[in-house]
Amino acid sequence: MAELRVEELSASTIVAVNNMSLKPGQERFLAPESYAIAATVVNPSTSWQRVVLDGDEVVGFVSANFDPEAPQEHFRSVLWRINVDADDQGRGVGRFAVEELLSEARTRGMDHVNVIYEAGTDGPDTFFRRVGFTPVGETEYGETVAEVRL
Ligand SMILES: CC(C)(COP(=O)(O)OP(=O)(O)OC[C@H]1O[C@@H](n2cnc3c(N)ncnc32)[C@H](O)[C@@H]1OP(=O)(O)O)[C@@H](O)C(=O)NCCC(=O)NCCS
Structure with missing residues (x-):
């Protein structure tokens, strides 16, 4: 593995990001319902x-929202989406x-940083725990709300 690095999304990487593949069964974990609803009120200037x-190879994508004014506490500093190409x-x-x-x-x-995800086989629960998140609650849709304290 060469040295990993992050870059802002650009015209030269957006196609590769959109073409990243998932492993079978992972599709349903990519966008929990709460995010789909909150996305309608997210201010583009707070997203990262x-x-x-x-x-030179695109191997992953990560996004977040940092908005101290967000009405719901768990959307003020939140990992929005993470995915890594199936092969990587x-x-x-x-x-x-x-x-x-x-x-x-x-x-x-x-x-702190929160993340919201669906627990379940093939889901990201173990990953989030291994990288430091601790479950702290649930959304009204039964998704797990987890947190890292900084
Ligand atoms: C979840 C995801 C981002 C993990 O990325 P990854 O690059 O495979 O994870 P890493 O290799 O960095 O793994 C970090 C740790 O998590 C563990 N881990 C990762 N995926 C795991 C899995 N499916 N089951 C068990 N452990 C897992 C690793 O063993 C590793 O543990 P360690 O470092 O303590 O030994 C990736 O599987 C993915 O893109 N999944 C589909 C999209 C998704 O579900 N995103 C989350 C939506 S909110």
Whole structure:
């Protein structure tokens, strides 16, 4: 593995991001219902997104929302979406992306980062726990709300 790095989404990487593949069964975990609803009220100026590159190859994508004014506490500093190309899963790309996100949150003076996800086989529950998130509650749709304190 070459040195992993993150870049802002750009014209040259957006197609590769959209073409990243998932492993069978992972599709339903990509966008929990709460995010779909909150997305209608997210202010574009509070969103942060990065492409993860391994050399010249796009291997992952991570996005977040940092908005201290968001009405719901768990959307004020929140990991919005993370995915790693199927062929590149299991070798530390996801952990690297989360570390970059936590570093960004610290820079912005946030004291925590939340994530909302669906528990279940093939889902990201173990991953989020391994990279430092602890479940702290549930949404009205039964999704897990987890948190890292910074
Ligand atoms: C979840 C996802 C981002 C993980 O990315 P990844 O690059 O494979 O994860 P990493 O290799 O960095 O793994 C980090 C740790 O999590 C563990 N882990 C990752 N996926 C796991 C899984 N499916 N089951 C068990 N452990 C897992 C790894 O073993 C590793 O543990 P360790 O470092 O303590 O040994 C990736 O599987 C993915 O894109 N899934 C589909 C999209 C998705 O569900 N996104 C979340 C929606 S909110």
